[in-house]
Amino acid sequence: MLTDSTRRRDFPALEGITYLNTAAESIPPLCVGEAIQTYWRDKERGMKGRDAHFAQVEACREVTARMIGLEPSEVSFCSCSSEAYNLLASALNLGATDEVAVTDLDFPAGATPWLTAIESPQTRLWKARDGELQVEDLLPLLNERTRLVQVSLVSFYNGHRLAWRPFCDAVRNLAPQALISVDVTQALGRVLLDCVDADIVISSTHKWTLGIHGGGIIGIPQRNASRLTTHAGGWYHLRNAFDADRFERADTKTGAASFSVGMPNFVSLYALNASLRYLEDVGIENIVAHADPLTAEVEAGLKERGLQPLCPWRADNPSGIVAFKHPDCSILHAALEHEHIHIMHQAGRIRIAVHGYNTQEDVGNLLRVLETILRKV
Known part of the structure; x- marks a missing residue:
């Protein structure tokens, strides 16, 4: 490379x-194409190929966890970052008296779920000055009603990289009930991440990670598992999906695991496993x-x-x-x-x-x- x-x-x-143009679409290395071919060969085995499919998921979970500074049990996958944010909205279940802070440098996926909710929280907009987010402009937007502060570590719009430590300290001090959500789509695979103390990390898989479409990364530290458990229907994220009481109650796995509501998009995770290991080898x-x-x-x-x-x-x-x-x-x-x-x-x-x-x-x-x-x- x-x-x-x-x-x-x-x-x-x-x-x-x-x-x-990697910020829009990456050019994957050949090993990603080889991984997709491996998926195809496993898929041709029908049901017998599932052991290989799930082994790839776990291998991808392991390398992803290392890349974002979490444990494998704290990492899960969905179909894209937009799905991840909608599931986050489900987990938070915010109401009209709650407040969410977003930035005008964020990608729509991270900003719009709060605007489309049936009972929308109050959205506070942190505006950039001269293309940069200044922490002093965030301070008046934070209070005891703030439940979420949503940011991108690197802006898709202009490349601005958030000064993480001053930002994080401000939120923790002035909005003690708030969770910090960070989108690392424009950072993961390209910069050394410094946002390891975020409450939830979200990324797509087809940009700097050198993977393909159809994947979304979710990282939730165990300390936030109970607070960040989705209320979505499905089956893959349920403990009792096929138990006798499955039509009486839904026993949802907590934290990151709750964001994988259906069968994984295996081919995207074969690709991501290969691309992240390639990047890890390069360093x-x-x-x-x-x-x-x-x-x-x-x-x-x-x-x-x-x-x-x-x-x-x-x-x-x-x-x-x-x-x-x-x-x-x-x-x-x-x-x-x-x-x-x-x-x-x-x-x-x-x-x-x-x-x-x-x-x-x-x-x-x-x-x-x-x-x-x-x-x-």
């Missing part, structure tokens, strides 16, 4: 392109050491070309994303795509994402083409 030879070996799909610290300087170079190069990033990239609290706005974003995007440079364009915003498989040449290609285009628009 970090050398020319391993990049060519493990990511042949990158040949001939500059791929800087997140090595990815950080390789990719952070490239990301810093992207930011500096944008500024040199008169493009202002939507938030500062900070070496002491880094992420893999840099974003900017431009009135001719559509033109910029089309010209970059023409040169086989893949980035995200959405609503006048261009987002650039740098992972461990990116190179100095990728950054140079991006900045060279941008400079040429900017002279013409």
Whole structure:
């Protein structure tokens, strides 16, 4: 992943392109495709393949727990982060007198369940200033009625990385009844996580983790298991799903296990098990050491070309994303795509994402083409 030879070996799909769009979709290594083929061979065995399926789930649970700093018993899986947040809403069962704090840099999946509830809690919006979330702006939003503070460790929108310790301390001190929920979708697999004392950790599986669609990660420390148990129907998360009393009561497993309400999406977990073990072998610290300087170079190069990033990239609290706005974003995007440079364009915003498989040449290609285009628009 970090050398020319391993990049060519493990990511042949990158040949001939500059791929800087991992924050939307990753390019998986070949071992993920091999894992999917293993799933297919196990699936072809019919019911006899289930032993292998469940063994993969447990192996995936083990490596996921290591990656997010929890025990395997504190980790579970669902179909996507949106499902995880809806199940979290079910677990909390908040009412009109409760309060939830969300940020304007969060992905919709983490912010909207509180707006669509039958009896919606009061939602307090923590607004960014100059692209960054300042803890002092959160303080007036916290009180004894706050039941949840929902954040992303790294913002999908502009790459802002939350200053975790000041944020966490503020919530614990001013909102003692509040749970902290953190989405690590734009962090897991790319940055060293520092949010191990969160009350619930949620992530999708098809971005920096190098996995595929159809998976959602839930991590709930045992101390919060009873508070964060869903009230959803299903069967896989029940202790008595096939007992004699199954139509009289539902005995739900607690904590993270309650979020796996139905049969696992085995193929996504085969893929995730392979991708996380690949990343673990490479070492997140090595990815950080390789990719952070490239990301810093992207930011500096944008500024040199008169493009202002939507938030500062900070070496002491880094992420893999840099974003900017431009009135001719559509033109910029089309010209970059023409040169086989893949980035995200959405609503006048261009987002650039740098992972461990990116190179100095990728950054140079991006900045060279941008400079040429900017002279013409």
